[in-house]
Amino acid sequence: xxxxxxxxxxxxxxxxxxCQAGSEDEALEEELMDGDESRSWTPQEKALHExxxxxxxxxxxxxxxxxxxxxxxxxxxxxxxxxxxxxxGKTNDRKSRMGKGRGLPKKGGAGGKGVWxxxxxxxxxxxxxxxxxxxxxxxxxxxxxATVTPELEEGELEKNVHPMVLEYFEHxxxxxxxxxxxxxxxxxxxHAVPSLAVAxxxxxxxxxxxxxxxxxxDLVGKVMTSEDIAxxxxxxxxxxxxxxxxxxxxxxxxxQFIARAVADHALPLDFLDxxxxxxxxxxxxxxxxxxxxxxxxxxxxxxxxxxxxxxxGQRPVKHLIKEMNLLLREYLLSGEVSEAEHCxxxxxxxxxxxxxVYEAVVMVLESTGETPVVMMxxxxxxxxxxxxxxxDQMNRGFQRVYDELGxxxxxxxxxxxxxERLVDLCFEEGVITKQLRDTCPARGRKRFVSEGxxxxxxx
Numbered sequence: 001x002x003x004x005x006x007x008x009x010x011x012x013x014x015x016x017x018x019c020q021a022g023s024e025d026e027a028l029e030e031e032l033m034d035g036d037e038s039r040s041w042t043p044q045e046k047a048l049h050e051x052x053x054x055x056x057x058x059x060x061x062x063x064x065x066x067x068x069x070x071x072x073x074x075x076x077x078x079x080x081x082x083x084x085x086x087x088x089g090k091t092n093d094r095k096s097r098m099g100k101g102r103g104l105p106k107k108g109g110a111g112g113k114g115v116w117x118x119x120x121x122x123x124x125x126x127x128x129x130x131x132x133x134x135x136x137x138x139x140x141x142x143x144x145x146a147t148v149t150p151e152l153e154e155g156e157l158e159k160n161v162h163p164m165v166l167e168y169f170e171h172x173x174x175x176x177x178x179x180x181x182x183x184x185x186x187x188x189x190x191h192a193v194p195s196l197a198v199a200x201x202x203x204x205x206x207x208x209x210x211x212x213x214x215x216x217x218d219l220v221g222k223v224m225t226s227e228d229i230a231x232x233x234x235x236x237x238x239x240x241x242x243x244x245x246x247x248x249x250x251x252x253x254x255x256q257f258i259a260r261a262v263a264d265h266a267l268p269l270d271f272l273d274x275x276x277x278x279x280x281x282x283x284x285x286x287x288x289x290x291x292x293x294x295x296x297x298x299x300x301x302x303x304x305x306x307x308x309x310x311x312x313g314q315r316p317v318k319h320l321i322k323e324m325n326l327l328l329r330e331y332l333l334s335g336e337v338s339e340a341e342h343c344x345x346x347x348x349x350x351x352x353x354x355x356x357v358y359e360a361v362v363m364v365l366e367s368t369g370e371t372p373v374v375m376m377x378x379x380x381x382x383x384x385x386x387x388x389x390x391x392d393q394m395n396r397g398f399q400r401v402y403d404e405l406g407x408x409x410x411x412x413x414x415x416x417x418x419x420e421r422l423v424d425l426c427f428e429e430g431v432i433t434k435q436l437r438d439t440c441p442a443r444g445r446k447r448f449v450s451e452g453x454x455x456x457x458x459x
Contacts, residue, residue: 151187158196160184165197169208174218181223190224194232198257202247207348210308213257217264229266233258237275240283251283255290256307262295263304320349324356328363332375337382344388353389357397364422365401365408365415373418377425384431395436398423405441416441 041049128135152160161181168177181193194216201212220226236243236254243250261267272292279285294304324347331340344356357380364376383389401408401419409415420440427437 149183149185151185152189154189154192157184157186157189157192161193161196162200165200168215169200169204169211172211174215177215178219178223181219186224190228191231191235193224194219194229195235198232198236198254199243201257202243202250202253205348206308206346209253209257213260213264213308216261216266220266226266226268229261230268230271233261233267233271237281237284237287240281240287244283251286252290255287256294258287258291259294260304260307262291315347315349317352320347320352321355321359323347324359325363328356328360331379332363332372335375337379340379341382341386341388344383350388350390350393353383353393354396354400356383357389357394358400361398361401361419361422362408365412365418373422373425377422377429377431380426380431381429391433394432398432398436399439402439402441 164177164180168174186193197212197215201209216229220229233254240250240254243254247253258267258271262269262271272288272295275284275288279288294307323343327340327343330343331337344353360376360380364372367373380389380394384394405415405419412418420442423432423437423440426432427434
C-alpha cells in the first residue's frame with residue numbers, strides 16, 4: 001500500500017520510536033565506517049562529521065513525528081485509519097487548506113474590514129422596555145436636535161447690534177428687534193444691548209431717546225431681565241466721564257433714562273437706593289439726582305411717558321403750528337438763522353415743513369416795514385440751501401397762500417403788493433421757481449359799484 005499505518009498509542013508507540021532511533025544510529029555508524037574506508041579522518045574532521053550526521057538524523061525524526069501527529073490514531077480494533085490524502089479523511093478536518101479562512105460563509109452575509117455589519121442590524125430601532133431596571137421615563141422620549149449658536153464675543157456683539165439699533169430708529173418696531181436678538185446667543189452679555197442703545201440715543205434726537213426707552217421696556221421679561229437693564233445702567237454711569245466728551249448733556253439725559261426705566265418697571269424700584277452714599281463721580285451723582293427729582297416731582301408715573309417730549313409725527317397739528325409760530329417770532333426778534341434751523345430740526349416733521357413756509361409768508365403779510373420781508377427771505381434761502389425745506393414743501397407753502405389770498409386781503413388790504421414784493425425777492429435769491437412766481441396773483445379782487453369809484457367797476 002502507498003499509505004502507512006499510524007503508530008499505536010501508549011507503549012507500542014514508544015517502542016516504535018526507539019526502534020527508529022536505533023536504526024538511525026546504526027545508519028550513522030555505517031556511514032562513518034564507509035567514510036573510514038574511503039578516506040582517513042583527522043579527529044577534528046571526524047567530530048564535525050559526526051555532529052552533522054546527528055543533526056541530520058534529528059531533523060528526520062522531527063519530520064516523522066510531525067507527520068504522525070496529524071494522523072488519526074488507530075482504533076482499538078486494529079483497523080487501519082483512512083488515507084489522509086483521500087477526501088474522506090478531510091471530512092472533519094477544521095484546518096484551512098486554502099490559506100484564506102475556513103471557507104464558511106460570513107455571518108448574516110455582512111461584515112469584514114471597515115464594515116459594521118448587515119444593513120439595519122446596528123441602527124435598528126429598539127423599543128424601550130419598561131421592565132428594564134435602567135428604564136427612565138423622563139429620558140426615554142424622542143430625540144430632539146437643536147441648533148447650537150456660540151456665544152457672541154464683545155466685538156461681534158457690537159458689530160451685530162449697532163446696525164440693528166440704527167435701523168430700529170428708522171422703523172420703530174420693537175417686535176422686530178426682539179426677534180433679531182433671540183437669534184443671537186447673547187449669553188452673559190445681554191446687558192451690552194441696552195448700554196449700546198442708550199449710548200447711540202444720547203448722540204441722536206429726542207425721538208431716538210423715546211424709542212430707546214420703549215425698547216428697554218419691551219425687552220424686559222422677553223429677552224432679558226430687569227437686572228440685565230440695571231447692569232447696563234451701572235456700566236453707563238461708570239462711562240459717563242467718557243460720554244460727556246461727545247455729549248455734554250449726557251448726565252441729565254442718562255438721569256431721564258433712569259427715571260423713565262424705573263417708571264416703566266424696566267429697572268428695579270430700589271435702583272436709586274443702591275447708590276445712596278456710594279457715588280464718588282460727580283457726573284454719576286448728577287445723573288442720579290436728575291432721576292430722583294423726576295421721580296419725586298412726577299409721582300404719577302404716566303407723566304414720565306413724555307419725558308422726551310412727543311415725537312414729531314405723533315404731535316397734534318395745533319401744537320406743531322404753535323411751535324412754528326413761536327420759532328418764527330423768535331427769529332424775527334433775534335435774527336439767528338442757526339437757532340431757527342435747529343428748532344425746526346427738533347420738531348422732526350419734514351412732511352409738515354410746508355406749514356412753516358405758509359406761516360412765514362402770512363407773518364410777512366401781516367407785518368409792516370421792509371425788515372420782516374428781508375429777514376424771511378434770508379431764512380427761507382438758508383432752509384432751501386441746507387435741504388431742510390424741499391422744493392415740494394416750498395411750493396405747497398406758497399400755493400396755500402395764493403389760494404387764501406382773497407381771505408387774507410380782507411384783513412390786510414395791501415397783501416397783494418407785499419406778496420408780490422416777497423415773491424420777487426425769493427425768486428431773485430433762487431428760493432422759488434419761475435413758474436411759482438408767475439402763478440402769484442397780481443391783482444386784487446374786483447370792487448362792486450356800491451363801493452365807489454363813480455359807479456364804475458375797477459378793472
